[in-house]
Amino acid sequence: MTQMELARQGKVTDAIRAVAEAEGIPAEAVRRDVADGRIAIPLNKNRRATRIMGVGRGLRVKVNANLGTSPDYADVAAELEKLAAAVEAGADAIMDLSTGGDIPAIRRRLMDACAVTVGTVPIYEAAANAARQHGDIAQMTAEDILGAVRRHAEDGVDFVTVHGGVTRRITESDAVRRRVCGMVSRGGTFLAHWMRRHQQENPLLERFDEVLDIAREFDVTLSLGDGLRPGAIADAMDGPQIEELMVLADLARRAVAAGVQVMIEGPGHVPLDQVEAQVKLQKELTGGLPFYVLGPIVTDIAPGYDHITSAIGGAVAAMAGADFLCYVTPTEHLGLPRPEDVREGVIAARIAAHAGDVARGRAEARAWDRRLSEARSRRDWPRQLAEAIDPERARALRHERRPGHEDVCSMCGDYCVFKVRNGGGKKEP
Ligand code: SF4
Incomplete structure (x- = not known):
């Protein structure tokens, strides 16, 4: 069960x-x-995770880090290094999105080394196999796609992304053609290519009952992927995105009725003024099921800084009720991240998630802020640094920009307001 x-x-x-x-x-x-269904606990029956997370109503906002090889960089040692960086930086979950090298072997190596929740996108493996064997991802069959879902479930993956909302009707609509960036989800694009070639409906939609059977057998949480998420600010909140969300809400209802845990994935590129509305719409349409958002990135103009553009969107989404943030690294849109990019992405997303928790009035989040502020006010530097979300970076910066006196920082030196207030604003001999 x-x-x-x-x-x-x-x-x-x-x-x-x-x-x-x-x-x-x-x-x-x-x-x-x-x-x-308002809380999901992604935990496969075949998994032995040591850090279990819950996602949903009343819980701390969680953070996921995407890892995985590409056809150009398929080095499992590098992925293990990124996994260590993600977990050490505080990620609650990781997703293995590998598309290069021996994908099943890489997944198993990552899962063996991973203490936190693991997610995957099985269609990547089906598409990569078809591309290798036949030179075209459209050569994968519906059986290959469902077979990949089953293999990932058997391997113990805790949650899988399935793009069941990518329908033929939406992908072939003029509205998608009018988009600035079209479809930007890899899984969604693979399915659209497959549907065009075979003139058939999405197998993940048509055979959703079989997907549910697999998910139920292994207690895999379904993460209903938004294959039509906007990939440009100009494309946000358009017809295809909203139509897909309605299909996903329907699939989610079927999952809940079947006793299968489920989350809905969300955008993407969204202007800041639309973020709250997008979250509220998802919650309204699904009756409050867990919402897992990628970013959202709130402006397109900052490649190299998309950990910041996404943290801005993530904080507002979390405040509005999003439950799970997928990190974005500084190399988004530019290249495969390295361990230091993963680390930076996780910390940025954790700041966003925490800011959301603070805004939602979570007691332990507010208490954490208070502890740091009290230490700052007391000029208790060891405590302040220990309470920092990234103590390592805080210590390094303080050490690098050393003040003349250990009880202040080099910003104001002896004019430190906390020192002056306590009558200690004069330089000691
Ligand atoms: S020196 Fe200035 S910046 Fe540094 S802790 Fe004191 S008031 Fe803050």
Whole structure:
């Protein structure tokens, strides 16, 4: 049985208890929300994760880091290094999006080394296999796509992205052709290419009941991918995006009815003034199911700084009710990230998630800010640095820009307001 089915029977499972303890809320409240789908606990029956996370109502906003090889860089050692960087920086989950090298072997190596929740996009493997064997991703069959979902589930993947909302009707519409950047989701684009070639509907939609059977067998959480997410500010909140969201809401209802845990994925590139509306719309259409957003990136003009553009959008999305933020690294749109980019991306997304938690009035988030402020006010430097979200960076900067006196920083020196206020504003001999 799935966590959701057990919760519906009134059982407080070990996973539910672990989430409740980590969040500091009653296990019964978590059980209730798992039962109705408003909290997902992505945890495959075949997985032995040591850090379980819950995503959804009343819980801390979580952060995911995307990893994975590309056809140009398929080095498993580099991916393991990035995994270590992501987990050390505080990611709650990672997704292996590998498309290069021995994809199953890379996935298994990452999962063996990974203590946190793991997600994947199985269609990447099906498409990469077809491209290698036949020179064209459209040569994959519907069986290949469903077979990839099953293999990932058997391997113990905790959540899988399935782009069931990418319909033939939407992908062939003039509205998509009019977009500045068209479709930018890889999975969505693979499916659109496949549908055009075969003149058939999306197998992940048509055979969604089979997807549900696999998910139920292994208690894999379905992350309903937004293959039509906007990839440009000019394309945000258009017809294809909203139509897809309505299809995803319908699929999500079917998943919940089948006892399968589910999240909905969201955009993408979204102007700041639309972020709140996008979150509210998703919550309204799905009855409050967990919302997993990529960024959102709030302006297109900052390649090299998209960890910042996405953190701005992520903070507003989290404040409005988004539950799970997918990080964006400084190399987004530019190249495959290195470990230092992964680290920076995770920290940026964690700041956004925490800012959302603070705005939502979460007691432990507010308490963390207070502890740091009190240490700052006392000029208790060791405590202030220890409380920083990235103590390593805070220590390095303080050390590098050393003040003349250890009780202040080099910004104001002896004119430090905290020192002056306490009558200590004169230089000591
Ligand atoms: S020296 Fe200035 S910037 Fe530094 S802690 Fe004191 S008031 Fe803040």
